[in-house]
Amino acid sequence: MRRVNCYRYTIPVETGVILRQRRLKQREGLLVELHENGQVGWGEIAPLPEFSGEDLPQAEQQLKQWRINWLNGQDDDLDRQYAPSVAFGISCALAELQGDLGSEGCYDTAPLCYGDPDELYAKLQQMSGEKVAKMKVGLYEANRDGLIADMFLTAIPDLKLRLDANRAWTLEKAAQFAAKIAESNKKRIQFIEEPCRTPAMSMQFAAQHNIAIAWDETTREPNLFAKKSDHLTAFIIKPTLFGSLQKCISLIEYAHKQGLTAVISSSIESSLALTQLARFAAQYTPDTTPGLDTLNLMQTQLLRRWQNSPLPLADLNSPFITPLAL
Numbered sequence: 001m002r003r004v005n006c007y008r009y010t011i012p013v014e015t016g017v018i019l020r021q022r023r024l025k026q027r028e029g030l031l032v033e034l035h036e037n038g039q040v041g042w043g044e045i046a047p048l049p050e051f052s053g054e055d056l057p058q059a060e061q062q063l064k065q066w067r068i069n070w071l072n073g074q075d076d077d078l079d080r081q082y083a084p085s086v087a088f089g090i091s092c093a094l095a096e097l098q099g100d101l102g103s104e105g106c107y108d109t110a111p112l113c114y115g116d117p118d119e120l121y122a123k124l125q126q127m128s129g130e131k132v133a134k135m136k137v138g139l140y141e142a143n144r145d146g147l148i149a150d151m152f153l154t155a156i157p158d159l160k161l162r163l164d165a166n167r168a169w170t171l172e173k174a175a176q177f178a179a180k181i182a183e184s185n186k187k188r189i190q191f192i193e194e195p196c197r198t199p200a201m202s203m204q205f206a207a208q209h210n211i212a213i214a215w216d217e218t219t220r221e222p223n224l225f226a227k228k229s230d231h232l233t234a235f236i237i238k239p240t241l242f243g244s245l246q247k248c249i250s251l252i253e254y255a256h257k258q259g260l261t262a263v264i265s266s267s268i269e270s271s272l273a274l275t276q277l278a279r280f281a282a283q284y285t286p287d288t289t290p291g292l293d294t295l296n297l298m299q300t301q302l303l304r305r306w307q308n309s310p311l312p313l314a315d316l317n318s319p320f321i322t323p324l325a326l
């Protein structure tokens with residue numbers, strides 16, 4: 001006997017969360033709770049504004065349609081029939097129902113740093129594995145970004161730095177950034193995600209300046225596999241933006257076959273999906289530090305705790321969650 005409950009959540013976020021020039025005031029999403037044969041599975045469906053192609057009303061409509069089909073015993077093709085955030089959330093709930101999602105999580109995630117080396121240094125000291133951190137660039141002057149990145153690399157000799165420009169730079173701006181990085185520090189730049197306006201420009205930048213790059217947005221565009229470069233070191237996989245766990249596993253396996261790193265990355269989900277991503281990362285990318293350091297952007301956790309997070313935990317009776325009329 002199958003049973004489905006669905007909910008909508010709204011969580012206030014910290015001021016200053018910017019997504020492509022748009023300020024995010026709150027994070028909204030859907031929760032799906034599946035019951036079958038005495039097992040329970042949960043999933044989170046949270047299209048990310050400015051990044052997802054679908055919006056929340058569309059996701060809700062698709063979830064309701066999937067629920068009808070599932071209750072009728074249909075086994076839908078999630079990635080062919082539904083938007084990525086819907087396919088991802090439902091695939092998590094099914095994976096939990098079937099016991100396919102590992103229980104151990106990789107909670108040692110790459111800290112996001114905003115410019116204070118002392119704050120970052122303290123966080124890195126608490127990391128058991130590789131000392132890797134992520135810094136957003138491209139929001140201010142490229143020279144400034146380069147000086148700060150080089151300062152971090154010089155101040156913390158065992159630091160590996162991930163950078164993310166979200167395609168902000170022209171080749172000239174990217175060159176200004178690179179000019180501030182000491183040659184000896186470049187090899188500790190693990191990658192720059194999407195440095196330039198287009199993948200072709202990014203590959204040209206990487207070759208000119210001998211700096212590693214990673215595809216994030218490009219992983220969700222056509223002809224990904226044609227965009228090869230000797231300086232490409234990683235795919236950044238955001239399951240909420242990409243699709244089902246099964247689709248993510250296929251891309252992880254392809255990346256590993258190509259000698260690339262696959263980094264499981266947050267789409268600013270609640271602690272429910274973030275903890276599922278930590279478990280998924282531990283299961284399929286055990287040798288790679290995931291990029292999941294976004295929970296502190298929120299004012300509460302939802303249903304499940306992130307390891308050692310001091311944030312309050314909201315349960316199903318909290319004002320942040322309302323049942324969906326089905």
Ligand SMILES: O=C(O)CCC(=O)C1=CC=C[C@@H](O)[C@@H]1C(=O)O
Nearest residue numbers: 134164265266267268291292293
């Ligand atoms: O990847 C990480 O380490 C954390 C997640 C992260 O950096 C992002 C999540 C969502 C949108 C962006 O702000 C940013 C990214 O582009 O990777």
Ligand SMILES: [Mg+2]
Nearest residue numbers: 164193216236
């Ligand atoms: Mg990115």
